Amino acid sequence: MKLAAGVEWALHCCVVLSRATAPVPGARLAELHDVSRSYLAKTLQSLSRAGLVSTTEGRDGGYLLVRPASEISVLDVVRAVDGTEPAFRCTEIRQQGPFPTTGEACLSPCGIAKVMHEAEQAWQTSLRQVSVADLAATFEATSGSAALRQLSGWLAG
Amino acid sequence: MKLAAGVEWALHCCVVLSRATAPVPGARLAELHDVSRSYLAKTLQSLSRAGLVSTTEGRDGGYLLVRPASEISVLDVVRAVDGTEPAFRCTEIRQQGPFPTTGEACLSPCGIAKVMHEAEQAWQTSLRQVSVADLAATFEATSGSAALRQLSGWLAG
DNA sequence: GTTTACTTACTCGGATAATTACTGTCCGAGTCAGGACGG
DNA sequence: CCGTCCTGACTCGGACAGTAATTATCCGAGTAAGTAAAC
Numbered sequence A, B: 001m002k003l004a005a006g007v008e009w010a011l012h013c014c015v016v017l018s019r020a021t022a023p024v025p026g027a028r029l030a031e032l033h034d035v036s037r038s039y040l041a042k043t044l045q046s047l048s049r050a051g052l053v054s055t056t057e058g059r060d061g062g063y064l065l066v067r068p069a070s071e072i073s074v075l076d077v078v079r080a081v082d083g084t085e086p087a088f089r090c091t092e093i094r095q096q097g098p099f100p101t102t103g104e105a106c107l108s109p110c111g112i113a114k115v116m117h118e119a120e121q122a123w124q125t126s127l128r129q130v131s132v133a134d135l136a137a138t139f140e141a142t143s144g145s146a147a148l149r150q151l152s153g154w155l156a157g
Numbered sequence C: 001g002t003t004t005a006c007t008t009a010c011t012c013g014g015a016t017a018a019t020t021a022c023t024g025t026c027c028g029a030g031t032c033a034g035g036a037c038g039g
Numbered sequence D: 001c002c003g004t005c006c007t008g009a010c011t012c013g014g015a016c017a018g019t020a021a022t023t024a025t026c027c028g029a030g031t032a033a034g035t036a037a038a039c
Helices: A006-017 A026-033 A037-049 A074-082 A103-107 A111-128 A132-143 A145-156 B006-017 B026-033 B037-049 B074-082 B103-107 B111-128 B132-143 B145-156
Strands: A053-056 A062-065 B053-056 B062-065
Touching: A006 A026, A006 A037, A006 A062, A006 A074, A006 A132, A006 B111, A026 A037, A026 A062, A037 A053, A037 A062, A037 A074, A074 A111, A074 A132, A074 B111, A111 B006, A111 B074, A111 B111, A111 B132, A132 B111, B006 B026, B006 B037, B006 B062, B006 B074, B006 B132, B026 B037, B026 B062, B037 B053, B037 B062, B037 B074, B074 B111, B074 B132
Parallel strands: none
Antiparallel strands: A053 A062, B053 B062
């Protein structure tokens, strides 16, 4: 099981954007995290399609959070970037082979799929309980409030 | 996020093996699930390396569970096949760019990594609570106890 | 002074390669069961 | 009748291609601000 690398970037970008007032260009975000601007754009597009960030084109354009950071959960970001496909996909292999299960038993999802699905729900529930605002608050606590303020100034300049 | 396809096969194989008394050849397991024997062997090797199944070579050889099915959790199987690498790998991109976080703040894992790690723990906890024996019991309940008995006979013959 | 049109530079977006991991396949080394032979 | 040896075939294990997805990159379409000119 592997999560897309862009998830980490997207989360960091959202934290930065939570402190931004004016649109932040993708190039600036890329420079800040030292990643390729072109590839980061792909990730930001995912956030845009999911309705998490708004894009402003033209000069002085860039990205901005649509909702308040407190109303954006980590799960929202993860699902936007990594997709909503479940990690476990039951192929119902029981229906193959010399002893296929009867149709009736296959109508209800097989026990394995059920267990895997419940685990994924637990994972999502855990991510849903944390918002981008919470992350930003954690950063302020560990890095000091001056850091984000300094960063905001750099974004503006 | 995507789980390896072999996880599903491995779980089904473990359920079957939980009802087996004699070693079951990989070819038989492959035929039962209608998958490639060679590729299924790759998955079974993972289970063997993890110490979940024992292998018997030579004639009448095959695979057998080492521990009782009630002492093998779904998480054991998933970790054996899919690996123990965490889905989220923090690359500490904060240390890059024009505003790297101070060394002190980086010693402790960053808030994002912490959240993702906790979610993964929740996922694992959910999978740990279900054993292979539980899965087998579910199958007996849905498919009827006759199904697994019939299957055992086929495995022996 | 105000309005208007233009130029300019900067933005995002989608289409396009390179790499990595996963999926699938093959053949060889090792081993146990069964049978034949000799005692 | 029993023990030993041999044969044989079947088993798993690791090494080898094919394919799909992720990662990374490029260039073009579109837009808003700034500027200069006309009214």
